[in-house]
Amino acid sequence: KNEVEQSPQNLTAQEGEFITINCSYSVGISALHWLQQHPGGGIVSLFMLSSGKKKHGRLIATINIQEKHSSLHITASHPRDSAVYICAVRSSTGNQFYFGTGTSLTVIP
């Protein structure tokens, strides 16, 4: 069972390119999170969404509750954006979290 699906699994981009990572989920949710994991292993939270759109610097996250879909966009990508991006949802029926398997992004100078 995969409550959360991400695509693509791997992504290579040239510096400056616009990047989109997609996340679809099959459960009812109260919130969706986008996380970033750098090669050293540490995980940081980028966004938490329950509706609409959020922007933080060059990162934009959107969610469509009806379609059960979220996207993470990176504008003007930079090599320091190279990381694994993980989509996570908090179930609306309980207090559990479910995670996608992550998208590994490499930005080439």
Place this chain on the structure above:
Amino acid sequence: EAQVTQNPRYLITVTGKKLTVTCSQNMNHEYMSWYRQDPGLGLRQIYYSMNVEVTDKGDVPEGYKVSRKEKRNFPLILESPSPNQTSLYFCASSLWSGRYNEQFFGPGTRLTVL
């Protein structure tokens, strides 16, 4: 500094030898959780706690125990570790009210069970 700490960061042990991984947060968060991360499977929730003395199973609780006697601490106990519990473990915490429930993750504990 607001943070989640885990100890140890690295551990190599043998099958059957009981171990505890500690997790502590200094942000007065109600919600704490343990996850394991495995290649190809991503992060999976082991146990979580809504507050002191309130714990519940996540997706993969078998072989693990937890306790929440104090708000700041949430140790993960492996009573009889087995090789299939070799993994990277993360503890996380968050507030559990209103909109401010961003999760803060610890640095991870890499466990190898021989």
